[in-house]
Amino acid sequence: MTFIKVDSVSKKFGKKMALSSTSFQLQKGECVVLCGGNGAGKSTLLHILAAISKPTTGTVWLNNVHLQKNRQEYVSQIGYMPDDFFAQQMMTVQEFLSFYAAHRQVAEKQIDEILQRIGLLEKKRELVKNLSKGMRQRLVFGQALLGSPLLLLLDEPTNGLDPFWVNEFVAILQEVKKSGTTIVFSTHMMDVAAEVGDTILFMKEGKIVKTIRNELDKEKTTIELLHLHRSV
Template identity: 65%
Template sequence: MTALDVAGVAKTYKTKYALMPVSLQATSGECVVLCGGNGAGKSTLLHILAGVLAPTAGTVALHGVSLQKNREAYISQIGYMPDDFHAPPMMTVQEFLSFYASLRYVSSEKIEKTLHDIGLEKQKKEWIKHLSKGMRQRLLFGQALLGEPKLLLLDEPTNGLDPFWVDRFVDILKERKKNGTIIVFSTHMMDVAAEVGDRVLFMKNGEIVKQIEPADSHRKEETVLQLLKLHRQL
């Protein structure tokens, strides 16, 4: 049964398409990965799905709730990780998560669990300005996980992560999939796309030009090779 329904979503600036009409559907527990070069339209699509950017055309609905007609109810079901970090430098890790937790009515116990999941328990009293790039990235990921969202939207979430945390990121996404979370994320890491994605959508010039389904372990290497070939054709 379709849980996420994206129908003909597009974005134009004057006469130029930033995103050609895109349609996609996903069921609970499904992961859709967006790949492609810079300017391919990945972030634009994620911004629209997150309600950050209004589409020029098309509709988005999650579990029957329309983004256009009932934005507040739609937004309450999602977790969103943007591709850049904005927070007061003198705010602590715990204060940052507590702020987002208060918006989503998340308990202090859930905050502590999130700190554990992203490996920042020892840094929870640290000011954000003292965190490394990888730590800030994990913190941004952590706020998206708060509130058990039904749809998780992640824009280049593996940027700045070392190999250990890339593996941990993959494990967390697999756990969320088992719990029925729909995941849509963008990445330049083709092995991550092949490992987690049920579908990999390769984008170019604002449109989806190829869909790949790494259905089993035997096809993961094949998926990486296909993505490499597509990137070399850019």
């Protein structure tokens, strides 16, 4: 059964068409990666899926819930990691996650579990302002994981991560996929896209110009994506 259905979704800002009529369907537990250059429409699409931005046209269903008609029920099923980091700088790491845990009615004990998985357990009492860029990325990623959402939306989640944590990020996403969570994320890292994605949507000027079903040969997929990037 289709878990997510995006039907003829577009987004216009003034006279600029940021996302043209876009349609695709995802199954439960599938990972879809959005690739393409800057201005391709990746973040715009993620903002619509995260119910941050209203589509100009088209509709989105998640688990048979209509985004525009049942927004509250829709957003209760998602976890979202934005591209830009926004947080009260004088909060501690634990306070930051506790805020979101309370909002989502998540037990406090899950906070330590998340902190352990993202390597920030020893930083739980550290102020957010003192964290490195990579640590902040991991913290916002941890926030998105709270409550085991049915749909995980991640906008450029590997930005600022060192090679060790890129590998850990891939491992975490593989675990999340196995649990049945559906994932949509954008990245400029072609090897990460090939490693995790079941389907890769390559975007250009607000349109999906190529859909790649990622089969067994990850290296071949990586090379194909590199060629596509160089051609845009």
